Amino acid sequence: MDATVETPRILRDDAYYTLRREIEEFYYDEAECIDTRRFTEWLDMLHEDLRYFMPMRHNVKFGQHAERENTREDEGISWFNEDKWTVTKRVEQILTGVHYAEEPLSRTTHMVTNVQVLQALPDAASAQEVHTSCRFHTYLNRVEYETYNFVGKRYDRLVRVDGDWKVRHRKILLDQNILQAKNLSTFF
Amino acid sequence: MTHPSKAADFVDWRRGQISREIYVSEDVYRRELETLFTRAWLFVGHESQIPNPGDFFTSRMGEESVILVRDKAGVIHVLLNSCRHRGMKVCRYESGNTSLFTCPYHSWTYTTDGRIRGIPLYKALYDGNLNRDEWSLVEVAKLHNYKGTIWATWDPDAPDFLTYLGDAKIHLDQALDCRDGRPGGSEVIGVHKWVFPANWKFAAENFLGDTYHNPSHRSVDMIGIGPSALEGVKGRRDNELEQAQHVWCSFPAGHGVHSAVQPEGYEFVDQFKNDPEIADYFRYCHEERKRRLGEDARFLPFVGTIFPNTSYHGRQPRSLCSWHPHSANETEGWRFFLVDADAPTKIKDFLRTYYMRYSGPAGMTEQDDMENWLYATKASMGTIARRHNFNYTQSMGASELNPVVNGIEVRGDVSQQVTEHMAVGFYRRWAQYLDQEPWDVLMGKGDERFTPKAAEE
Known part of the structure; x- marks a missing residue:
C-alpha cells in the first residue's frame, strides 16, 4: 500500500532518536501554527513542490485492500489531491474573512503522535530527507455545538531546504468511509 | 404541534410562502419517505461504475440501501440490499465484482439478477413450504438507463423516465453529453x-x-x-456566459434548472487559460459542438435539480449529486464527478483537480453552502421560528410559458431574471406527492402555468 512501509526498519540508535525529536518538534510547530491560526506561517513549512493528498477510503472485500481500499493519487477523485498553490488558496480564502464555513473561525486542536522515521536520507545523522509515519487526532469545534473528530494516519516526506524541514509530500489517511463531517475546512 | 392534514397547506404558492415545517418536521419527513421516495424516479448510479458482468455499486434510494448490479448476462438491476429472510444487508462492500451476494447471517445466497441461489439445508428444513421464485431480492419496479445514468422507481405505475424528465431533458443532456456535442459518453471518476x-x-x-x-x-x-x-482571473469558474441570456426554468414534473442561451453568432469565450493545451482542447470542443448541434449549441446548462433529489452541475464543474435523506435534519450528499470517458488523460487530470478544489466537503465553494444549509435548518426548528413562513416571492409573476430567447424557444415556465419560481414549482409538486395525488397531477395536470393562454386571448 505504502512503499515506505516496506523499507527495512531503520536502526534505532542515538542519531535516530535525535532526528525523530527534531521531526516531532517540526510537527508540533506545525500544529501550533494551525491551531493558533497563523496559517501564512504554516504555508512556509510546506515545500514549493508540495503534494497534499487525502484519499477516500472504500469498503472492499478481504484481500483487495492493497489494490482498492484507497483512492489513488494519479487518477480519480479524492478528498484532497493538490499542490501548494491550492493549499495557499485555502489560506487566502480564510483570510478574506467572508469564507462562511470558517467565519467565525473554528477552534482546532491538532494532536500528532506515534511519530516514526521510516527512512532517512542519506542517513539519520545527516538527514536531508525523511519519510515518516504518524497518527493524528484533529479536534474541531465551531460556532456553538458543531464538533468533529478527525482521526487517522499520516505519511510524510520531508526535505530540508536551507536548513529547515519542509513538507514535500503528505498522504493523509482519514479513518472514515462516508465523511462524518459536513466539511473539511481545517488542515491536516 | 398540530399539522395540516394536507401537505398542500404548507405550500402557499399563490402568495409565495412556504412553511418551515417541511424542513424540520419529523412527521413531514416520514411522509416524504412513504409517499415521495417510494414513487419518484431516483438517480442510482452510472453504468461506467459497473462496466462488466458481476460488477456492482452499492447505492441508496431514499433511506433504502440498494445494489446497482450488472448481472452475468449483462443486464442492469437495482435490488434492495436486504436479505429476504431476516433483513441483513447482503452486500456491505461499496463496489466490486461478484457471482453471488451471500447473506452473512444465515447464508442465503442470491445471484447477480437477485434470484435465490441457495438456502442452507433447504431440502431438510424448507422443502414444500417455501417457493424460491417468490423470495428473490426485492427489485425496483422500473429502471431506465439514460445516457449511462441509471434511474429507478419503486412505483410500477410511474410514467416512463423520459415522460418524467419532460422538457428538462435537453438541460440534463448538456451535462451528460460529450463536450464536443456527441450524445452521452460520460464516465464517473469518483x-x-x-x-x-x-x-x-x-x-x-x-x-x-x-x-x-x-x-x-x-x-x-x-x-x-x-x-x-493562474492567469489572474478571479471567480470560481470561467465566465463563458458573459454574453448569454440566462434562463431559469420550472417544469411540470417539479424539476427546475438554470441554463443560458448564447446570442446568435456568438464566439468562443476564452477559458481554461491555466494551460494553453487545455484551452485549445476546449476551443476545439466548442467548435465541434457548434458544428454538430448548429443553433442548438447556443444552449448551455448551468445547474439543475431533477425532482426530487438529483442535482447537476453542467459545465464548470461537472457532476451529478444525490441528496439522500437521513432524517428531517440530516442529509447524505453523494457527488458523482463526470468527464468525457474518451477525453485525453491530461484533460481528465486537469478537470479532477479543479473539481476537488471546487466541490464536495473539501471544496472551497461547496463548503460555504453546507454552512448555510446547516444553520438554516437549525434556526428553523424552534416553535416560534416554525410559525413564520419562508419567503419565495422573488420575481413572482415574471415567468412565462415557452418564451423565445435569443431566437431559440425555451420550453417550460421560464424567467429571464433571477427568480425563485422553480422552488415554488418544486414544492407545489412535492406537496402533491405527500398528498398522494395521481400521476397525471404529479406530471403537472391542472397546473395553470403549463396551460397555453392562447384560448383566453
Missing part, C-alpha cells in the same frame, strides 16, 4: 459521500437555480479558483 446536518431539500433547492445565493461564495470569487486562475 464519488464524494458525506453527511451534513441539514434537511435534504435545502440542497435540492440550491441547485434548482438559486442564483441569488451567489454572495455566500464571495470568498472564493475574491481569491479565484477557476480554470484560468
